[in-house]
Amino acid sequence: MTQVVHVPLGDRAYDIQIGRGLLDQAGSLIGPILQRAKVAIVTDSNVAPLHLRRLTEALQGAGIAHEALVLPAGEATKSWPYLSQTIDFFLNEKVERRDVVVALGGGVIGDLVGFAAAILRRGVRFVQIPTSLLAQVDSSVGGKTGINATQGKNLIGAFHQPSLVLADIDVLDTLTPRDFLAGYGEVVKYGLLGNEPFFEWLEQNGAALAAGDHAARSEAVRVSCQMKAQIVVRDETEQGDRALLNLGHTFCHALEAATGYSDRLLHGEGVAIGCALAFETSARLGLCAQEAPSRVRAHLKAMGMKTDISDIEGLMPTPAALFALMGQDKKVIAGQLNFIMARAIGRAFVTSDVSEEVVLSVLEASMGPRAT
Numbered sequence: 592m593t594q595v596v597h598v599p600l601g602d603r604a605y606d607i608q609i610g611r612g613l614l615d616q617a618g619s620l621i622g623p624i625l626q627r628a629k630v631a632i633v634t635d636s637n638v639a640p641l642h643l644r645r646l647t648e649a650l651q652g653a654g655i656a657h658e659a660l661v662l663p664a665g666e667a668t669k670s671w672p673y674l675s676q677t678i679d680f681f682l683n684e685k686v687e688r689r690d691v692v693v694a695l696g697g698g699v700i701g702d703l704v705g706f707a708a709a710i711l712r713r714g715v716r717f718v719q720i721p722t723s724l725l726a727q728v729d730s731s732v733g734g735k736t737g738i739n740a741t742q743g744k745n746l747i748g749a750f751h752q753p754s755l756v757l758a759d760i761d762v763l764d765t766l767t768p769r770d771f772l773a774g775y776g777e778v779v780k781y782g783l784l785g786n787e788p789f790f791e792w793l794e795q796n797g798a799a800l801a802a803g804d805h806a807a808r809s810e811a812v813r814v815s816c817q818m819k820a821q822i823v824v825r826d827e828t829e830q831g832d833r834a835l836l837n838l839g840h841t842f843c844h845a846l847e848a849a850t851g852y853s854d855r856l857l858h859g860e861g862v863a864i865g866c867a868l869a870f871e872t873s874a875r876l877g878l879c880a881q882e883a884p885s886r887v888r889a890h891l892k893a894m895g896m897k898t899d900i901s902d903i904e905g906l907m908p909t910p911a912a913l914f915a916l917m918g919q920d921k922k923v924i925a926g927q928l929n930f931i932m933a934r935a936i937g938r939a940f941v942t943s944d945v946s947e948e949v950v951l952s953v954l955e956a957s958m959g960p961r962a963t
């Protein structure tokens with residue numbers, strides 16, 4: 592059964608369809624929003640051999656012409672050279688202003704294609720077909736698009752909402768366990784930031800999710816999208832509340848920059864570590880009881896996930912160097928960092944009242960014994 596989460600953003604409103612086999616129905620689902628029967632698809636080198644054919648056959652069946660660009664898989668693709676290649680592809684395909692482009696892939700392809708769509712001919716529409724758990728629960732929704740800079744994560748981008756999101760639960764079956772668990776980091780984030788009963792549900796159902804239970808996966812995607820949609824509708828361009836979705840990300844983005852946006856640390860893994868560190872910081876500041884970070888860590892560990900900086904392979908910079916990397920965070924206002932802290936599981940809030948000393952001590956402890 593397909594479930595629909597509507598994102599009511601006025602003239603930028605759209606539906607997120609969540610269900611099994613949606614890729615095979617893509618032609619009839621995308622068709623109604625097209626002004627002419629032609630789309631340009633961008634995907635990556637892992638997703639193309641697994642799922643591109645089902646999409647193109649569905650489009651063919653609905654009489655929709657299509658061309659596809661296949662980019663290398665991995666975070667390094669969210670960068671200027673591949674943005675340029677994507678734009679060239681769209682221009683060579685003569686994508687017009689009223690046309691629709693399609694992002695078939697994980698968060699990397701979604702963020703990149705969304706940004707290309709935002710700037711192509713000053714804005715064309717795009718459809719997200721998220722194929723990773725992370726993309727289904729988070730990146731395909733809400734309109735944050737962009738690429739990384741050497742100075743920091745997602746520093747070049749735009750808010751540009753998709754016109755439709757098709758989350759086919761079946762495609763998650765082909766994810767590697769590591770990529771699935773990385774996406775789970777963002778799922779846990781929703782429970783931690785604002786939904787304690789959902790966190791408790793994840794404690795009980797996380798193992799079934801990882802084992803491939805489709806009903807549990809659908810439910811996790813639905814709840815996550817519903818929560819994200821509600822926050823985005825309140826604060827589309829992150830003037831306030833939307834920053835809650837950034838729980839764990841101030842730590843995460845510094846860790847991703849420190850590991851060179853490489854396979855050493857996937858985004859969702861960094862989010863899991865970042866959430867554990869945000870709760871640890873909250874406890875040290877006396878904002879929440881020590882039981883909260885202990886419970887967060889216990890669940891992440893039970894799922895086989897990273898919870899500390901010492902879980903990242905290879906040498907890491909010093910706590911001071913990591914703190915300096917946080918200085919590029921988009922939540923910095925007048926040079927002052929803002930953090931997402933928590934009063935309890937499910938009760939996160941935004942504050943600038945976090946001492947550097949406490950953050951440094953949390954980073955130090957999370958690194959474990961280091962070679963000097």
Ligand SMILES: NC(=O)c1ccc[n+]([C@@H]2O[C@H](COP(=O)([O-])OP(=O)(O)OC[C@H]3O[C@@H](n4cnc5c(N)ncnc54)[C@H](O)[C@@H]3O)[C@@H](O)[C@H]2O)c1
Nearest residue numbers: 637664697698699722723725729730735762765766770858
């Ligand atoms: N825009 C937002 O709101 C938002 C939210 C969260 C994360 N992000 C961004 O998303 C990115 C991370 O997304 P991600 O974890 O999806 O990374 P990703 O796109 O690199 O996908 C992870 C890996 O899984 C592979 N893959 C994807 N779908 C697959 C499938 N069905 N079967 C087999 N392999 C598949 C990809 O090829 C890749 O190797 C980061 O750049 C992060 O900053 C953006």
Ligand SMILES: O=C(O)C(=O)C[C@@H](O)[C@H](O)[C@H](O)COP(=O)(O)O
Nearest residue numbers: 729733735744745833836837840921
């Ligand atoms: O949608 C949001 O808002 C988020 O913060 C979701 C995050 O999971 C995501 O990683 C986002 O790209 C981070 O945003 P940024 O503005 O800190 O780059």
Ligand SMILES: [Zn+2]
Nearest residue numbers: 777840858862
């Ligand atoms: Zn994220």
